[in-house]
Amino acid sequence: TTALMLFRRDLRLADNPALSSACASHARVLPVYIHAPDEEGESAPGAASRWWLHHSLDALAKNLRERGAGLHLAHGPTLDTLRGLISRTGAEAVYWNRQYEPASIARDTRLKAALQAQGVAVHTHNAALWSEPWTVATQQGDPYRVFTPYWRTLRAQVTAQAPLPEPAFSDWAEQVDALPLAAFDLLPSQPWDGGLAATWRPGEAGAHELLDLFADDALADYARLRDLPARHGTSRLSPHLHFGEISPVQIHYELERRNARVDARRRADLEPYLRELGWREFAHHLLFHFPHTPRQNFNPRFDDRLWEPPDEPVLERWRRGRTGIPLVDAGMRELWHTGWMHNRVRMIVASLLTKNLRQHWRRGAEWFWDTLVDADLANNTMGWQWVAGCGADAAPYFRVFNPVTQAQRFDPEGEYLARWLPELAGAPPALRHEPWKDPALLRRSGYPAPMVDLGQSRKHALDAYQRARG
Numbered sequence: 001t002t003a004l005m006l007f008r009r010d011l012r013l014a015d016n017p018a019l020s021s022a023c024a025s026h027a028r029v030l031p032v033y034i035h036a037p038d039e040e041g042e043s044a045p046g047a048a049s050r051w052w053l054h055h056s057l058d059a060l061a062k063n064l065r066e067r068g069a070g071l072h073l074a075h076g077p078t079l080d081t082l083r084g085l086i087s088r089t090g091a092e093a094v095y096w097n098r099q100y101e102p103a104s105i106a107r108d109t110r111l112k113a114a115l116q117a118q119g120v121a122v123h124t125h126n127a128a129l130w131s132e133p134w135t136v137a138t139q140q141g142d143p144y145r146v147f148t149p150y151w152r153t154l155r156a157q158v159t160a161q162a163p164l165p166e167p168a169f170s171d172w173a174e175q176v177d178a179l180p181l182a183a184f185d186l187l188p189s190q191p192w193d194g195g196l197a198a199t200w201r202p203g204e205a206g207a208h209e210l211l212d213l214f215a216d217d218a219l220a221d222y223a224r225l226r227d228l229p230a231r232h233g234t235s236r237l238s239p240h241l242h243f244g245e246i247s248p249v250q251i252h253y254e255l256e257r258r259n260a261r262v263d264a265r266r267r268a269d270l271e272p273y274l275r276e277l278g279w280r281e282f283a284h285h286l287l288f289h290f291p292h293t294p295r296q297n298f299n300p301r302f303d304d305r306l307w308e309p310p311d312e313p314v315l316e317r318w319r320r321g322r323t324g325i326p327l328v329d330a331g332m333r334e335l336w337h338t339g340w341m342h343n344r345v346r347m348i349v350a351s352l353l354t355k356n357l358r359q360h361w362r363r364g365a366e367w368f369w370d371t372l373v374d375a376d377l378a379n380n381t382m383g384w385q386w387v388a389g390c391g392a393d394a395a396p397y398f399r400v401f402n403p404v405t406q407a408q409r410f411d412p413e414g415e416y417l418a419r420w421l422p423e424l425a426g427a428p429p430a431l432r433h434e435p436w437k438d439p440a441l442l443r444r445s446g447y448p449a450p451m452v453d454l455g456q457s458r459k460h461a462l463d464a465y466q467r468a469r470g
């Protein structure tokens with residue numbers, strides 16, 4: 001018999017429960033990837049994610065080839081394509097790992113019903129999360145809306161369990177009429193991806209390289225280093241996690257295993273990092289239980305009363321990193337160049353856009369969606385609503401980040417600013433933080449004057465929030 005293993009955002013061989021069960025079923029297994037972005041709704045990949053997907057599929061296909069298998073690439077619609085493969089191969093079962101975005105859930109529900117109706121067995125698994133969104137609930141059986149109690153409950157359930165090993169492969173089904181990867185047309189037509197290629201190595205091996213680096217280097221001091229954008233103080237695993245090239249189970253197990261060898265203090269160092277993975281789980285919990293939140297405020301009290309209509313010139317200066325506020329511009333240019341931005345800087349650029357510039361958080365989320373290699377509907381929605389103050393367990397509305405004092409505190413030598421703002425690299429740190437204090441520097445370097453008065457715009461934002469609260 002034959003079984004189809006449908007890869008989606010679980011682009012790895014180790015700790016892949018659907019793949020392991022397909023292989024364990026003793027059927028001949030055909031690995032398949034079907035490109036059907038129009039079935040993914042709001043989570044259809046943006047430009048930077050398409051770049052990543054291309055290279056990640058390439059890496060997966062190579063890994064499979066080394067094991068004697070071909071990755072069958074095809075275009076959607078998923079159901080029609082699966083039916084075609086089933087009739088050609090005589091497959092009796094389809095295996096996949098579950099997804100949690102609203103459009104993907106709807107699609108998978110339809111797929112499963114249609115395949116079962118024609119007598120094909122469907123086996124689905126969890127490959128992405130410690131705990132699926134419906135398995136964590138309050139004592140009343142409701143979803144959590146606040147992170148700390150959610151994390152207390154989840155943390156008590158999470159143990160460093162051993163991940164599944166890569167299956168011992170035996171029998172692979174022959175490929176028929178597979179497309180070449182180029183047929184998906186995922187790479188940009190203009191070559192803007194040089195910075196991405198220089199920064200990342202998509203695929204399972206690249207993910208484990210970063211994990212090794214993090215475990216050896218930054219983990220021990222994570223609680224302090226994670227806030228310093230000039231340092232590689234975080235794991236940078238977010239795109240690898242998004243595409244399922246590595247799982248939280250693998251990360252947790254590997255870090256515990258190494259730390260257990262050292263001592264108890266280092267085991268404690270792990271907790272702040274696990275907590276961040278907990279935020280990722282919480283974001284998935286929220287998106288599953290409140291599927292309207294990519295489009296609507298979690299807290300309806302703030303609907304449409306805070307933000308001005310879209311102002312294209314304002315948005316464009318923010319996107320291009322030309323606001324004249326150094327930490328914001330450095331972050332936006334890091335994003336454009338590498339497809340990633342440090343978490344603290346994400347909070348600060350989002351605060352400037354939604355509070356000082358009074359633009360809707362969805363405009364910012366859209367730009368992030370297109371430019372982040374880790375763009376993730378759950379994390380991006382939660383992150384933006386948190387900063388904008390309208391989300392579940394959001395930052396209090398009156399918290400408006402001051403990008404100048406944030407830079408002075410978290411980038412005191414202005415290293416991060418110098419890296420991304422060549423115009424200011426030659427200026428002393430104090431002026432990198434506040435270049436407007438030297439008008440000659442602005443004239444000489446071409447770096448813009450601030451597009452907004454931070455103090456005044458903060459006051460206007462607070463007034464607007466106050467009114468919205470009624």
Ligand code: FAD
Nearest residue numbers: 234235236237238276277279280343374375376379380383
């Ligand atoms: P680490 O510090 O090494 O953390 C490990 C992992 O935990 C991350 O890879 C990530 O999967 C998870 N994580 C860490 N912080 C958060 C968080 N605050 N929320 C959810 N998960 C978290 N993250 C995305 O993966 N995709 C997004 O589209 C995204 N959009 C964001 C938008 C805004 C406005 C903000 C404020 C944050 C956003 N984040 C997003 C969360 C966070 O910034 C990134 O996950 C983090 O910077 C990734 O870097 P890292 O892998 O080095 O993190």
